[in-house]
Amino acid sequence: MEAFITRKKRKSGPETNDVPSPILATGGEDDESTDLKLAMLSSLHVDFDQETLLDLLLAHDGSVQATSQAIRAGHAAKKSTSSVTAQASLRSFGVTATSSEESHRPTKKSKLLSRKGATLHLYDPHDIAEHTPCSIIHNFLPPDEANELLVELLEESKTFEKITFKLFDNVVSSPHTSSFYVGSLDEINAQKYEYTYNGSKITDVRKITPYLDLVKPRVAEAVNREITRRIDTHQAGQRLPLQSARPWTPNAAFVNCYNGPSQNVGWHSDQLTYLGPRAIIGSLSLGVAREFRVRRVLPPDEDEDAQGQIAIHLPHNSLLVMHAEMQEAWKHCVVPAASIEPHPIAGNRRINVTYRDYRAEFHPRHTPRCGCDVPCVLRVVQRKRENFGKYFWMCHAGNVPGKEGCTFFQWAEFDEEGRPVRRGKMATEPGTT
Ligand SMILES: O=C(O)CCC(=O)C(=O)O
Ligand SMILES: [Fe+2]
Structure with missing residues (x-):
């Protein structure tokens, strides 16, 4: 216990x-x-x-x-899940921003708006930028374009599958469906045969669809604008340590489909293995509005109130930018909804596209390989005060049902642009770490 x-x-x-x-x-x-x-x-x-x-x-x-077992046996009563309610901007309540994002966790001085066990609901773009590591653009695409992309992806989503994965000794499925899109046949092959996810290869990689491709440069332009703004408003005009100066260039898109109010995605940070430290993600929402939650990652003994959650309302045709301070220091999820408002085109479905910038320097041939001869996963220390926020490479081969991993572990080193510093043997020299 x-x-x-x-x-x-x-x-x-x-x-x-x-x-x-x-x-x-x-x-x-x-x-x-x-x-x-x-x-x-x-x-x-x-x-x-x-x-x-x-x-x-x-x-x-x-x-x-x-x-x-207790739940299955009917010994547990469920509470209702939260639903979306209307809210005015926090500015009308005279609430001021938390301190800038110079560190991974709130300073003693930070004004904490959320409390442990409570959820602060945010709708207004100004509030979201002030109080979370995200920014949002409502009505992002011309309405017809958003609808056309939605129709295209609803059709695609008919063949999406749940991802099966291993947790502890059990094999479970993700509570939503998804697929992965890249630009060319070569990239599809690279994803299938060179990249590793949760210790194994993926099979459902698709060629980017016409509307996903059409929207991609718009997303790139908007995200780069938001990054510049963020650096001005939250980072005192400076990139964060390890944040690349290179323009954000999306070359892959994960598409998620949430069919009905109960489909969700649990608390997680997005994988940094191929994006590198300080990853930035452009996340487009289409169809049914759902609630996206964020909470800080805190080392043990941190002020309990800082553990409160912040809910960001994601309506149809909104672009959420997860900024450079997000993945290392915050977790996010899409919670199950008590009820949803059906969308005229999508019915009960929500489509989410996360555009990502896969960096060539993080191709598995440039990163460490574990004793199982599998390219390692890049992770961050999040639950120990000691080494909190430090990056490391480790084996993830044991995530595959029926497989055991090894104990490979190596602190990750990067140059000031966040590129991996080559130490020892890398993935091109299998089995030699
Ligand atoms: O559906 C969303 O808004 C977020 C999905 C997500 O977190 C992910 O794809 O990693
Ligand atoms: Fe995510």
Whole structure:
């Protein structure tokens, strides 16, 4: 129980960012993580909200199996999940911003708007930029273009599949469906045969669709504008340490489909392995509006109130930019909804496109390979005060159902542009680390 609550133990390496499911998020080897246990329970019991699942998990001494059995046996009552409600801008309440993002966690001086156990709902772009590591552009595309992209992706989503992954010793499915799009046949082959996600190869990689391709430069332009603005307003005119000066250039798109109110994605940070440190992501929402939540990652003993969640309302045709301070220091999720408002084109479905910049320097041939001869995953220490925020490479081969990983671990080093510094043997020299 103690170990569960304080999240102390883990199998190898420091504690780190976790993951619910998708290939685009970090792997599930952090077997002592409460978030992973919650993600797993969420996947198995989509009607239960996270708060209820956490209560139940605590009541069952941190055992996923016992919690799940109790739910199945009908011993647990579910609480209602939150739904979207209208809200005026926080500015009308005279609330001021938290301090700038010079560090990974709130300083003592920061004015904390969210409280442990409570959720602050934000709708206004100005509030979102002030109080989260994101910015949002509403009505991003010309309406017809947004609708055409939505229609195209709804058709695509008919053949999307749930991702099956391993958590602890169980094989579970993500509670939504998705697919992955890149620009050319060569890139499709590279993704299928050279890149590794959660320890294995992926098979469903598709050629970018006409509308995804049409929208891509618009997203690139808007995201680069938002990055410049963010640097001015939140970073005192400076890039963050390790943030690349190179323009953000999307060359891959993950498309998620949430069919109905209960489909969701659990708490996670997006995988940095191929994007590098300080990754920036452009996330376009289409169809049904859903709630996206963010919360800070805190080392143990941090002010409990800083653990509150912030909900960002994502309406049709909105572009959310997850900025450079996000993936290392915050987690995000899409919560199940109590109810949704059907969309005239999409019905109960929400389509989400995350445009990503896969950096050539992070191709698996340039990054460390573990004792299993598999390119490593890049992660960040998130649950230990010691080494908090440090990057490391580790084995993720054990995430594959039926496979054991190795104990490979190596601190990651980067140059000032966030490019990996080559030390020892890399992936082109298999089996020699
Ligand atoms: O659906 C969303 O808005 C977010 C999806 C997400 O977090 C992801 O694809 O990594
Ligand atoms: Fe994500």
